[in-house]
Each structure stands twice: as structure tokens, then as C-alpha cells.
Amino acid sequence: MTDDPALAIRTDIVRLGHRLCDLGLAPGSSGNISARLADGRIIMTPTNSRLGDLDVERLSVLAPDGGRIAGDPPSKEEFLHRAVYDARPGAHAIVHLHATHSAAVSCMDGLDPSDCLPPLTAYHVMKVGRLPLIPYHRPGDPALADQIGSMASANAAILLANHGPIVAGKSLAEAANAIEELEETAKLFLLLRGTPTRPLNATQIEELHRVFGAPGGAQ
Template sequence: MSEEARLGEAICRFGDLLYRRGYAHGSTGNISARLDDGSFLISPTNSCLGLLDPARLARVTPDGRHIGGDPPSKEAFLHLAMYEERAGARGIVHLHSTHAVAVSCLRHDDPTDVLPPITAYHVMRIGRLPLIPYYRPGDRSLTEAVRAAARRHHAVLLANHGPVVAGKSLEDAVFNAEELEETAKLRLLLEGRPTRFLDAAQIAALAAAFPS
């Protein structure tokens, strides 16, 4: 099986997983995987992540040209910006998942890190999560904001919109996105309650034991 066929099937499988878990609804969200030549496959525009067809996935060149399949998601430029800044990224997931979107709508004292270190797994998979200011959907001005954050972070949260999460593989990106959504859910469940977060020493110990 070719690399493109293998990744195409994986995109559809993981898209269905995210849809069935309730992390995507309607035609929201998009998912991509980078091929060895630098191009990437991405879910088409106005498509449902639970109903993707490998034969209809869009293929986009490293400079953003559409070269195969259906027209790409109108948010493909977010994936392109993240891939350009993160050479090791092989998969990206963008969701409008409920709890992460809720967190993106809150006021934050520190927009450079909007989810606290509630669990070791959040620290290991996400780390610091910056909030990107609001831009209307499809606004290409968002590209530079995502690009700047992606130089230091593999996950970002778009204000009043949702997360964009990269991974070392497509599977890794999906698992990272799931961890982010579940941490956002915990953050909301714990709102107003005395909460014990991981401290700096515990975070440093995780970094030493599980280097990225």
C-alpha cells in the first residue's frame, strides 16, 4: 500500500473516531497528515469527519497549492502554517470540541497558557497552551498569529473557535487533541473548587522523565 493510501485510510479512521467521541459535529473540524515529500492530505471543505472518503481527501503542496482530491478545508492554511514551523509534525487536528471551545471563550489572566497543569498527561502531551486572539473563520490574517505561536508550541487554542494540535504522527496528533479536550472538561468541572495543580518541581520531573 502506498504512503498516500495508508495515510488516507488513517485520516478517515481517526476522523470517524473523533466524530463518534463527540469532538466534531456537523461539518466542523479538519484533520491532515504530512507525506514524505512535504505535501499533505487534508479533509475536504464542508465535510463531516465521521463520513470521510479516502478517495476524496484533498492533497495540498508545501506552498499551499491544491493538487488532488476535493477542494481542501477552508482552514487548510492553519495546517500549512503549523507544518511550516514544526518540521517534526506529521499530523494536525483542528476541532470545535465543546469543552475546549468553552475554555477559548473565557477571560484569561494569562493568555500565554490557558489550561492549568491538572494532570501529568496534559503536561506531557500539551504543555503550555497559548490563546490566539479571535479572527473570523477563514481569515488569512490568522496565519501569522498561528505561525508565531507554533514556533514554540505544538498546540494552540483559537479564541471563540477551537484548538489546533500537531503531533509527531497522525495518531499522536489525535491523542494530543483528545487529551486537550478532556483537560478542558476537567478545567470546567473544577471551576470554583479548591484545586491542587502540579507544581513546578513536578512539571520539571515530568520533563526529565519524558523528554519531548
């Protein structure tokens, strides 16, 4: 194992899982993490695994087509990860959580399906960008892959109705930072319900994109 070129990525996934669990963002055995290597292999958290108890040796190693090469069986949502990777060639990491506040938003009626959260902070605009909504599908429903794939090409972050967010990034750090910021914005959104708010306007958003670049975007 010590000469495995993917060891650093495996270790980073385990560390990230522990951190997300410590932050309270991955209750029970919910959530999954993956990283895509330069050769197309995908390293993923196993099915029914608790993110705070991951083992480097037991992480799933998948071929680009999803076939298991090594490790435990992958999360039953591995097809979602592959759909996002197919749609986003520049993505090398994906984090999917059932974190409390973003999952709560995913259960709300009357959301704007093209963008579920208002641009309350510059950091949400910079790290998350738009957050479109995909209608409810049961966990593991293969029909979800087509919708994810069609939406992911233009959006790095997507909210699954009555489920939770899935976020892609160029690295594990980028995907993790984005989904943590998404969860914080969801928390603010819920805390401020019924209170007049002042979201960033189009000019302020355009300035952020001009200075810092737009997150997500077409692949």
C-alpha cells in the same frame, strides 16, 4: 488507488475522523485533519466535510505551497495547517477541532494568554504542555496564519479564541492523543471551577519533562 504510497495515511485520516466523530468531538462539519508526507505533500480533509463521513478517495491532496493536486477542495482552514507545518519541520500531522469543552474554554474571559489551562494532570503536561491563546479572528482570516506561525514554533498546541484548539504532532496518533487529552483537561477545568484545586507544581512538571520529555517545544 491501491498502489498509492499515501493510501495508508489516507486510511488513517478516515479512521481518525470516524473516531473523533464517534467520541462527540467533531459536531456537524466542524474540525479538520491533515498529514504531511515525506515529499512535502499534504493530505487534508475536504471543506464542509463531516469527519464521520470521510471518503479515502475524496481527501484533498495538496502541494507544499497549498495548490490542489487531487481530491476535493480542502478545508478553508488549510492555510492554518500550512502555517503550523512551516513553523514545525518535525510535525507530520495536525488535528483541529471545535470540541465542546475546549471551545468553551476558548470563549472565557480572563484566561492566561500564555497558557490557558492549568496543569491539572500529569497526562496534560506530558501530551499537551503549554496552551497559548491567539485572539479572535474570523474563520478563514489570513491574518491568523502569521500569528499561528509565530506561536507554533514553540508550541505544539494552540487555542484559538472563540473557536477551538489546533494541535500538531509527529504522527496522526500523537496529534490525536494530545487533542483528546486537551479536551479532557478542558472538561476537568470547567467541572472544577469554583472548587479549590491542586495543580502540579513546577518541581513535579520538571520531573515529568525529565522522565518523559517535554511536548511541543521549539522546532
